[in-house]
Amino acid sequence: MPVIACLSRISVFLAGLALVLVSFDAGAISQRDQAAVDAITQRMEAAEAGYREALVKIGHADPSGSADADRALEDMEDVVASCSRQRGCSVTGLLTTYKRLLKLNADLEADDDLLDELSSDEIGHHMTSFAQDVPEAARAAALLGADDGHEFDRMVQYNPAVQEGIRRWLTDMRGAFLTSYENYQYMRHLMWPQYERAGLPEALLFGIMAKESNGRVHSTSRAGAAGPMQFMYATGKRFGLGDDGTGFDTRYDAYAASEASVSYLNERMRELNRSIELSLAAYNGGEGRALRVYQGSGGKDFWHQDVYQQFPPETRDYVPMVIAAAWLFLHPREYGLSLPRLDPKPAALRLEQPASIYQLTICLGNRGVREGYMRALRNLNPRYQAEDWLPAGTTLRATTRIVGLYKRQCVQGPRAELARELVASDAGQAIVRTGPVTALGPATVATAAAPANAKPATTTKRRYQVQRGETLSSIGRKFQCDTSELARNNGIKPPRYALRPGQELSLEGCKAGS
Incomplete structure (x- = not known):
């Protein structure tokens, strides 16, 4: 089932800055406070400069551009957080910066060649929005309620059903949320680009994936929904998923499932007046039902009683839970949520010896990660079961950390030997069997006595x-x-x-x- 990707960091702040502005103190400040404000301003200028340079790299297809842009945006987030705590710091000034950034994104989206034509200085002049590396930030900000008057803004920020979902994710489902986050980080480079190109927010992509499968690509429901996005067979087939001719069902492939979910969501959004709630309801409760309910209600939103009551309890729970997960993805600090730090940089792992994912999981250990690397390897290599015996020379999707650990611990040495011994173990050999010894039969004896050049008997x-x-x-x-x-x-x-x-x-x- 489909999703919507990364609500950009900038658009997140646009949605939340109103709360900060309420507490802004414009009165006189001390020299010490002024010095702190000046330092924050300098940090913001440095972050903008870093982002400007990243845009130039992106425009020239430099692969480091995206990482540099991410770092610059993270710096901007930290600056906004510092400003909100600092007496005399004008958060409204930072908001102006974000609005400028949003405008640049709209300009770049309208003209794909603009990035190539702009010099670093010119990008600085136009630095008023996100660029190609951020998914339609202007639209994402609108979806979050940037002065557009949509019900979505009030629902995300204040709706008690969403707040209840946030409470559930933060209490008995906190472990599931963190597991979903870890799994997603390893697959992000496979899933996020499709949403980015389509202008769908990443946070909603994460929210759907977290609710549907917790980021386990081999997840299969009793109803037959499969993969990280839980596509039903017939729906998946409509959007290009299914048997690829080798016996593998591409619903289990993170890249293919993400691509299909983009197509599905865009189709629903067109039908349902770009309503996130109704699109999610269609995702879970059926597109035909969602369209009939929407049209029969005269275009009312999901939370209207005439619409809400026509969806089954599962869907009424599903919609706010997805939005709650997306909201926590965007606002972890606000809720005291510490997200795990991972090193998910993708890399290819070429097996030097036959092995299984089980064997690799044992020899890799779990240094730096809570539950080891089995789930990451399985998610990145969905064609293989954990027990599959993979021949030497097989190339697996992995990360730079996994590749380094493999070379140190899985090729030779005591850890490698232990892993091979454990995966080869057979519980049946632990049983002490008693009884008469079975004599060799004629066929066995004949085979044992056959000359070396004889044709082997069947x-x-x-x-x-x-x-x-x-x-x-x-x-x-x-x-x-x-x-x-x-x-x-x-x-x-x-x-x-x-x-x-x-x-x-x-x-x-x-x-x-x-």
Whole structure:
């Protein structure tokens, strides 16, 4: 199911600065306070200069431009926070800066060639809005209620249903929120660009993903919704998702699911007067229902009783919970929410030896991350199950930190050996069996006595009978098989890889038992 991406940091402040302005003290200030105000002003000027330079890099396709822009925007956030606490600091002046930034973004969006034509000084002159690296900040600010009079502004900031959602995310669901945030950071480079290009806010992308799947790409509901954005099969197929010809369902792919969700949301927004609430209601409760309710109500908003009561309880809960997650994504400090610091810079990991994601998870450890790297590796490589035996030379999506840890701890040494031993372990070998020893049968003896140049006899070594409780993955580990290849050779369809006790499998391509 679809989503809407990054409510830009600038637009966030535009929505929240009104609260700061109420407490602004314009009276006389001391020399000490004035010195602090001057220092804040200098910091803002430096941040603007940094952002200006980042725009030049972006205009020349320099990959470091986006990171530099992010740093500059983070500096601006810190400056605004400092100003709000400093007596005599004019938050209204910072608001003017943000409005200028929003204007530049609109100009750049109207003319894609403008970035290439502007010099650093000219960008400084036009520095009145976000640029290409920020998703339609003007529209995002409007969605957050920048003096446009929409109900959305009051709903996000003051609606008790959204406030209840925030309370739930901050109490019994805090762990789920933080897990969602961690998972999203690793996948951000795959998901966010689609929303950015479409002008959809990132915070809403995060909110939907957090509510739908907690950022687990292999999540599948009982109703059949699948992937990080939880597309139903038929809906996903309409937007290009499904079997890619190899047996892999692209609903589980973060990039493809994000791209489809953009198309879905834009379609809903066009139908529903760009209403975020109704688009979310359609996402969860069905697009046909949402359109009928909207048209039948004469265009009333989601929170009107005539509209609200026509959606099922699940949808009435879903809409405010998504918005609450998005709001916390934008305003973590306000709620005392410390978001985990990660190092998600993407990098390619080429396996030097056969391994599984389970094995890598063990040898990588969890230094710097609470729960280790299994979820990150699975999310970034959705085609592989955690138990799949991956041959040497396989290239996985990873991060620079994971690649560094792999080279230090997973190729050789005690941690690498321990990981290999643990994933190869078979609980069945722990059982002490008693009873008569079975004698070798004629076929076995004949095979053992055959001359070296004789053609091998057909034996049962290349086939295996499934035992109760076994899965395709556990069998793959036992015989060192690539699980995907094992499934293909035996006509077993993903993603469930269902087996039945007594089923006979071909072990063609497996290392052990051959």
